[in-house]
Amino acid sequence: xxxxxxxxxxxxxxxxxxxxxxxxxxxxxxxxxxxxxxxxxxxxxxxxxxxxxxxxxxxxxxxxxxxxxxxxxxxxxxxxxxxxxxxxxxxxxxxxxxxxxxxxxxxxxxxxxxxxxxxxxxxxxxxxxxxxxxxxxxxxxxxxxxxxxxxxxxxxxxxxxxxxxxxxxxxxxxxxxxxxxxxxxxxxxxxxxxxxxxxxxxxxxxxxxxxxxxxxxxxxxxxxxxxxxxxxxxxxxxxxxxxxxxxxxxxxxxxxxxxxxxxxxxxxxxxxxxxxxxxxxxxxxxxxxxxxxxxxxxxxxxxxxxxxxxxxxxxxxxxxxxxxxxxxxxxxx
Amino acid sequence: xxxxxxxxxxxxxxxxxxxxxxxxxxxxxxxxxxxxxxxxxxxxxxxxxxxxxxxxxxxxxxxxxxxxxxxxxxxxxxxxxxxxxxxxxxxxxxxxxxxxxxxxxxxxxxxxxxxxxxxxxxxxxxxxxxxxxxxxxxxxxxxxxxxxxxxxxxxxxxxxxxxxxxxxxxxxxxxxxxxxxxxxxxxxxxxxxxxxxxxxxxxxxxxxxxxxxxxxxxxxxxxxxxxxxxxxxxxxxxxxxxxxxxxxxxxxxxxxxxxxxxxxxxxxxxxxxxxxxxxxxxxxxxxxxxxxxxxxxxxxxxxxxxxxxxxxxxxxxxxxxxxxxxxxxxxxx
Numbered sequence: 001x002x003x004x005x006x007x008x009x010x011x012x013x014x015x016x017x018x019x020x021x022x023x024x025x026x027x028x029x030x031x032x033x034x035x036x037x038x039x040x041x042x043x044x045x046x047x048x049x050x051x052x053x054x055x056x057x058x059x060x061x062x063x064x065x066x067x068x069x070x071x072x073x074x075x076x077x078x079x080x081x082x083x084x085x086x087x088x089x090x091x092x093x094x095x096x097x098x099x100x101x102x103x104x105x106x107x108x109x110x111x112x113x114x115x116x117x118x119x120x121x122x123x124x125x126x127x128x129x130x131x132x133x134x135x136x137x138x139x140x141x142x143x144x145x146x147x148x149x150x151x152x153x154x155x156x157x158x159x160x161x162x163x164x165x166x167x168x169x170x171x172x173x174x175x176x177x178x179x180x181x182x183x184x185x186x187x188x189x190x191x192x193x194x195x196x197x198x199x200x201x202x203x204x205x206x207x208x209x210x211x212x213x214x215x216x217x218x219x220x221x222x223x224x225x226x227x228x229x230x231x232x233x234x235x236x237x238x239x240x241x242x243x244x245x246x247x248x249x250x251x252x253x254x255x256x257x258x259x260x261x262x263x264x265x266x267x268x269x270x271x272x273x274x275x276x277x278x279x280x281x282x283x284x285x286x287x288x289x290x291x292x293x294x295x296x297x298x299x300x301x302x303x304x305x306x307x308x309x310x311x312x313x314x315x316x317x318x319x320x321x322x323x324x325x326x327x328x329x330x331x332x333x
Numbered sequence: 334x335x336x337x338x339x340x341x342x343x344x345x346x347x348x349x350x351x352x353x354x355x356x357x358x359x360x361x362x363x364x365x366x367x368x369x370x371x372x373x374x375x376x377x378x379x380x381x382x383x384x385x386x387x388x389x390x391x392x393x394x395x396x397x398x399x400x401x402x403x404x405x406x407x408x409x410x411x412x413x414x415x416x417x418x419x420x421x422x423x424x425x426x427x428x429x430x431x432x433x434x435x436x437x438x439x440x441x442x443x444x445x446x447x448x449x450x451x452x453x454x455x456x457x458x459x460x461x462x463x464x465x466x467x468x469x470x471x472x473x474x475x476x477x478x479x480x481x482x483x484x485x486x487x488x489x490x491x492x493x494x495x496x497x498x499x500x501x502x503x504x505x506x507x508x509x510x511x512x513x514x515x516x517x518x519x520x521x522x523x524x525x526x527x528x529x530x531x532x533x534x535x536x537x538x539x540x541x542x543x544x545x546x547x548x549x550x551x552x553x554x555x556x557x558x559x560x561x562x563x564x565x566x567x568x569x570x571x572x573x574x575x576x577x578x579x580x581x582x583x584x585x586x587x588x589x590x591x592x593x594x595x596x597x598x599x600x601x602x603x604x605x606x607x608x609x610x611x612x613x614x615x616x617x618x619x620x621x622x623x624x625x626x627x628x629x630x631x632x633x634x635x636x637x638x639x640x641x642x643x644x645x646x647x648x649x650x651x652x653x654x655x656x657x658x659x660x661x662x663x664x665x666x
Contacts, residue, residue: 020431021652054401054428054650057390068387087420095387098353314647317387319354 004183005151006102007075007291011144011174012063012158013136013167014081014105015115016088019276019314020055022120027128032120037129037191039163040118045132048118057088058315059095060117061136062190063158065277065316068099069284069306073333074323075291078102078148080174084135088114099317105143108135125272125311137164141173149174150181153291154213156283159190162198175210186213188283189220196223206240213290214244215283221246234261245300247282252304255296264300267308277316281306285322292333302331337516338484339435340408340624344477344507345396345491346469346500347414347438348448349421352609352647353388355453360461365453368552370462370524372496373451378465381451390421391648392428393450394469395523396491398610398649401432402617402639407656407666408624411435411481413507417468421447432650438476441468458605458644470497474506482507483514486624487546489616492523495531508543519546521616522553529556539573546623547577548616554579567594578633580615585637588629597633600641610649614639618655625666635664 027034030051040048049055061081070077079096083089085107092114096103115136120128139161149155155178161167175185187205189195195202202224205211214237222228225236237244237256244256252265285306289299306322313319326333360367363384373381382388394414403410412429416422418440425447429436448469453461472494482488488511494500508518520538522528528535535557538544547570555561558569570577570589577589585598618639622632639655646652659666 049427053431054392055424055431056648057424059387091388091390094382098386098388314652315389319647 004153005076006078006148006153008067008070008154008156008287009078009080009148009152010063010067010156011080011161011171013061013115013133013160013164014064014083014092015061015117015131015136016092017058017060017117017119017276017316018049018055019058019119019121020053022053022122024122026120027122032128032130033193034122034128035126036193037131037160038193040130040132042132044130045116045118048130052118052120056314057091058317059092060316062160062188062280063156064096065280066156066284066287067101068096068317069281069322070288071100072318072322073284073288073302073306073326075288078152080105080143080145080148082108082135082139082143083114084108084111086114088116089135102148104145108138111135111138119276121274121276121314125275127274127276133164139164139167139170141166141170144170144174144177146177149177150183152178152183154184154186154287156186156287158188159194159198159202162194162201172210184212185210186215186287187211188215188279189224192219192223195220199224203240209242212242214241215247215279216244217247217279245286245303247279253282253300255300257296262296262300264297264304267304269308269312272311274314275311277310278307280316281310281318288333298331302326302333305329305331337486338409339411339481339486341400341403341487341489341620342411342413342481342485343396343400343489344413344494344504346394346448346466346493346497347397347416347425348394348450348464348469349425350391350393350450350452350609350649351382351388352391352452352454353386355386355455357455359453360455365461365463366526367455367461368459369526370464370493371526373463373465375465377463378449378451381463385451385453389647390424391650392425393649395493395521395613396489397429398613399489399617399620400434401429401650402614402655403621404433405651405655406617406621406635406639406659408621411485413438413476413478413481415441415468415472415476416447417441417444419447421449422468435481437478441471444468444471452609454607454609454647458608460607460609466497472497472500472503474499474503477503477507477510479510482510483516485511485516487517487519487620489519489620491521492527492531492535495527495534505543517545518543519548519620520544521548521612522557525552525556528553532557536573542575545575547574548580548612549577550580550612578619578636580612586615586633588633590629595629595633597630597637600637602641602645605644607647608644610643611640613649614643614651621666631664635659635666638662638664
């Protein structure tokens with residue numbers, strides 16, 4: 001097995017975030033599930049945009065944020081996802097390339113516009129997402145660049161890929177290529193409602209070892225195993241998964257392997273400004289540490305560091321070099 | 334004279350900011366004047382965008398930022414400026430309306446794209462702007478809504494309006510309407526290099542009382558009177574202007590009227606994150622105070638408060654309600 005050219009390649013929905021602040025009343029008035037990601041159609045997208053306050057537009061997408069975080073930590077990273085050849089699609093491509101990520105997926109020439117997620121940030125820093133998938137729906141198996149997957153130590157996939165109709169085939173193709181080349185496959189469960197939509201499929205992916213490393217937050221884990229008891233959920237998780245990391249916000253994370261459970265605290269912060277990207281950036285830190293052969297605790301600490309940085313400012317991608325930040329805290333990568 | 338329907342109406346270039354962080358080296362490598370606004374053509378715009386890092390897109394424009402600041406302070410505010418009917422133009426219109434500003438200028442159906450300013454923020458918080466004027470160039474006298482101007486206590490204009498070919502006619506028409514209705518006209522000098530381009534015209538606007546209230550920062554004032562000595566510049570300013578406010582960054586501001594000079598300190602802050610919008614928001618606070626009949630010192634304090642808020646985060650528009658912020662510091666409006 002040749003040395004990998006990339007540390008991590010991510011496959012996910014290529015999305016531009018449209019972020020505005022609002023009071024909790026706004027969520028109630030518009031029937032939004034606080035903290036969740038809800039899929040919306042174009043009519044609803046327009047209605048939400050009309051109702052929401054002044055907005056900043058920044059590139060987003062869960063796995064894309066993770067991959068940008070990996071690059072910020074100094075990793076060699078690539079991304080696969082579909083935009084349209086329109087204004088937002090060009091912004092997405094510019095931003096991810098400017099972050100030192102290889103991005104070569106061909107944009108769609110026609111069809112729906114580039115995906116956007118209307119993100120409402122409430123005063124407590126929580127984010128509520130309404131995503132119009134647009135062009136991201138048209139990610140096909142043919143978009144999976146075989147050589148890129150073969151050349152990456154870890155292929156990272158987002159659970160949200162189960163939403164666009166063809167993307168799950170692309171997902172499975174990528175996992176097969178990765179394993180065929182002796183590489184690892186990681187998955188994030190993405191969102192508790194997403195788990196609700198695809199519970200059995202996600203459990204199968206973990207049980208049949210299509211996925212080597214699973215990321216979930218507490219709500220997603222409880223949704224996956226349909227239990228309110230954390231210990232019960234972790235027990236089921238250990239039975240199913242080779243390696244899993246469960247993030248618990250300010251309580252830190254729990255790394256679950258076949259023979260051990262390791263708790264790692266969250267990095268302390270002053271104030272949550274915008275929780276968008278917390279899980280994405282945790283995954284970035286863990287993936288980079290793991291792909292570089294760090295132990296599980298150090299990998300989780302890198303995750304905690306990256307997550308802490310991103311929740312202290314608006315937007316889901318790092319505002320500083322995470323590599324420099326890690327070095328300043330004596331975490332070598 | 335009927336009571337005004339608006340406290341302030343602003344006329345300016347309708348611009349979307351494309352903001353990225355970079356080291357000072359980037360400015361040197363691309364021949365940029367640090368801290369200044371440089372006009373660029375479409376080719377240069379593309380070259381800068383290709384070279385710059387991941388960017389956030391937020392609505393901007395100097396007078397537009399000021400007017401949004403006025404609305405955030407609870408003032409009744411309107412804006413006149415030209416966008417194209419494209420993606421960026423729609424974002425600009427959405428954002429300014431969502432900030433409670435009346436905005437009824439008809440967008441251009443064809444011609445150049447909506448204006449954008451590529452803003453590089455260096456580690457010291459200073460911003461360097463490269464503006465492609467695009468559709469903003471096509472602001473005509475016919476876009477000046479007579480009833481809006483007549484109904485506003487103060488019409489506020491940006492010096493940058495001297496750059497688009499037809500906008501200065503629109504500027505002069507607005508000033509004439511305002512004075513005909515017994516209202517006041519305010520102008521910001523915008524940028525030292527802008528003053529350099531139009532020095533004599535700006536001096537005449539002040540001397541012949543086309544402008545009642547002048548805003549300038551120290552560099553712009555020195556450029557206007559071509560002197561490096563602050564006292565000399567202030568003496569010339571007092572001779573020319575009815576009322577002027579000179580902002581001096583962390584040194585606060587100086588309010589110059591015919592018979593007095595009043596110094597008002599800056600509001601203390603922890604760290605300058607992004608200086609973009611400092612002057613725009615200072616003007617907002619002063620204009621709202623002045624239009625509501627507050628004394629000069631209180632008006633300047635409102636300016637200092639609004640400027641301090643905006644330089645502590647990325648972007649040139651307030652992130653919180655300035656009205657609530659002012660109230661929390663016992664500054665009533």
